[in-house]
Amino acid sequence: MGDVTRDNLLAGSGVELERTFGLVASDTRIDILRALWDVRVSDEDGASFSELRERVGVSDGGRFNYHLGKLVPEFVRKRDERYELTHAGAKLIGDAVSGTYTETAETSVRPAVVGDCHMSGCDGNTTVEYRDGELRFGCDTCDRIPDGIPVPPIVVESTDADDVPAVGSRFSMLTVERANRGFCHLCDGPITQTVARFHPDFEPVLDGSVDVIHECRACGEWRRSGARSALIGHPVTVSLLYDAGVDYREIPHWEQTWLSEATERLVGEDPVRVAVTAPIGGAEHRFILDGSLDVVDRE
Ligand SMILES: [Zn+2]
Ligand SMILES: [Zn+2]
Structure with a gap:
């Protein structure tokens, strides 16, 4: 079909x-x-x-x-x-x-601090809470717009309250990996990844990232991220992390420094090429992605 x-x-x-x-x-x-x-x-x-x-x-x-x-x-x-x-x-x-249909409104976990706020000029803390079926990351000081990640109630209810942020984060990485393999987390339909700048309906808005739009061709669900997101679960990064003694599946995303410290840049338009440089195992690795975010080269 x-x-x-x-x-x-x-x-x-x-x-x-x-x-x-x-x-x-x-x-x-x-x-x-x-x-x-x-x-x-x-x-x-x-x-x-x-x-x-x-x-x-x-x-x-x-x-x-x-x-x-x-x-x-x-x-x-x-x-x-x-x-x-x-x-x-x-x-x-x-x-x-x-519990997706029945317990979403009843399950909640109060805000906990998980690290420093990443907004420039802010000395506040990144906080995470669970509400309305989403793990929400915000700041206790600045008014940055909170990121919401859908996590089903069962994940929260089967986890100690203190562990909810980390377990919820691991669940969300699974959602990203699923999209990277081409399947929508809502309807299982086919996901297309496009650099926002070359997408007819989107503009880039992220600071310091090459915006990528992940969209489902079946139900229309879409998500924006930096290009580095395409490297989550990719064999090339999984093996480098593993060799460096890191099982990335066990680590909440705010502790994945290879992602938070990565840099990304558009390096070609025809054909589209995006370079993502990430520190893994004490070395800088440079990955070249094409217009549909496939890794085509590494240095
Ligand atoms: Zn802040
Ligand atoms: Zn879908």
């Missing part, structure tokens, strides 16, 4: 969304999905109609059949007279466990 575009995927998705949410808008259907989840995690090979009806506890066979039928084929599939969850059905349960 080469013609994945935001327009043709979002066209009609209002109707599609309404229909999809309508399919699970019933207590009985939720109970069926839960029962099939129990079947799945207990490693049983699906459930027959009567087993499932017993688990859910609906005595009226006709009513049960009606609700079960609504879940097929999107969320439940029938194989050899046995019912089981589809990937979409399991994902729905996974999202419920993650």
Whole structure:
């Protein structure tokens, strides 16, 4: 499917969304999905109609059949007279466990200091707090605009309060890596990376960075970052860090000095070339990226 575009995927998705949410808008259907989840995690090979009806506890066979039928084929599939969850059905349960739909407003962690503020002329501290489903980095002194990173409630709730900033940061690095590998964190659609200066709809605004726009061609989600972001999780930096004794996955992003101290510069326009210089293992490494942020050379 080469013609994945935001327009043709979002066209009609209002109707599609309404229909999809309508399919699970019933207590009985939720109970069926839960029962099939129990079947799945207990490693049983699906459930027959009567087993499932017993688990859910609906005595009226006709009513049960009606609700079960609504879940097929999107969320439940029938194989050899046995019912089981589809990937979409399991994902729905996974999202419920993650708390994304239910606990976002209730989960919060008060601001903690994680380091110095990086704004020039500010002596304040960078603070981080968790609110409304986001880890928010701000300053206790200046009025810099806080950065928000989406982190699901389950990540926060399964972590000691003191560790939330570091664990949340590790989660956010995963989101960046996912985009770097070309998959949207919201819809799994294809991500395109473009230097903002050569993008028809964006202008560069970041100080001291070469702005890059990471955008999803399917849902339209986008994010701006410096070009160095494309090096997160790239084999060339992962191996250099590893050789220097650093497992970058374990380190919150504000302690990743190879990122915070990196410099980046546009060094070619036709073809587009961006140079990112980063200190790793006591040496300066220079990486050359092309217009779609692939590493094409290193020095
Ligand atoms: Zn500040
Ligand atoms: Zn997307």
